[in-house]
Amino acid sequence: MRRVERIADGAPTRQATGRLVVETRGQGFTEFTAEAGAFVRESGVRHGLLTVFCRHTSASLTIQENADPDVRTDLLAALDGMAPRGAAYVHDSEGPDDMPAHIRTMVTDAALTLPVVEGRPALGTWQGLYLIEHRDRPHRREIVLHVLGC
Template sequence: MGRVEVIAAGEVTKQVSGRLTVRTRGQGFTEITAEAASFVRESGLHHGLLTVFCRHTSASLTLQENADPDVRQDLLAALDRLAPRDQPYVHHAEGPDDMPGHIRTMLTDAVLSVPLVEGRLALGTWQGLYVVEHRDRPHRREIVLHLVGA
């Protein structure tokens, strides 16, 4: 095991919450890394944990590569294979893209946690935070941000 460094031991813990409205353009990825980083900067906290929560059942969150857009295209193709739109789903009241959206949300994440170190999100070099829209048409998606730290 590597060296363990204790940061912020004994400091007063604070909590900050906020909401982010994301306008999607239909099925695909919308990056929210800059908005999350801005929220962290405005909080004034230096060490802690950011929780990101998507308040929807046909959109989700993912932490993914943000350098090569081909990665996101391949991920959408993989989701199409895992939850195809042309299946005879029982739930279809909201359209043929709704039930596949629910399945895709179940396969991905509704909640992400990212450590905060020295006032910055501890993301890897090529990592970005994304809202993944699983429906065909544009939507307004609400994301809740909650930061605990010192």
């Protein structure tokens, strides 16, 4: 049997909301692990939940390996194979990268929720938080952060 440890029973609840603007260079991954960690530290929440939400339909969020950049290269290639540019999409008013971007966002995440333990997002050793830009040109992307806990 595994032991379950209770942390901070009866402590007052705190919450904070913030906004992170990410400047992308076009299609690819932009890590924001450090910024999310700083937000949690500044909030004073030691134990709880961090939610991150991307306010766009052609960019998304993921938790992915942050050690080997080849992982991100292979993931982009897989997304290109799943939702290729130049396919016969009906929606093409914003260019050939627009509808594939919407498909890629649909199969990834618009929001992530992470436990906060000891004042830090409880990510694994090789995990990082990423915004994935699915469009070809640079964009300013907004991520809303919310932490709730004690």
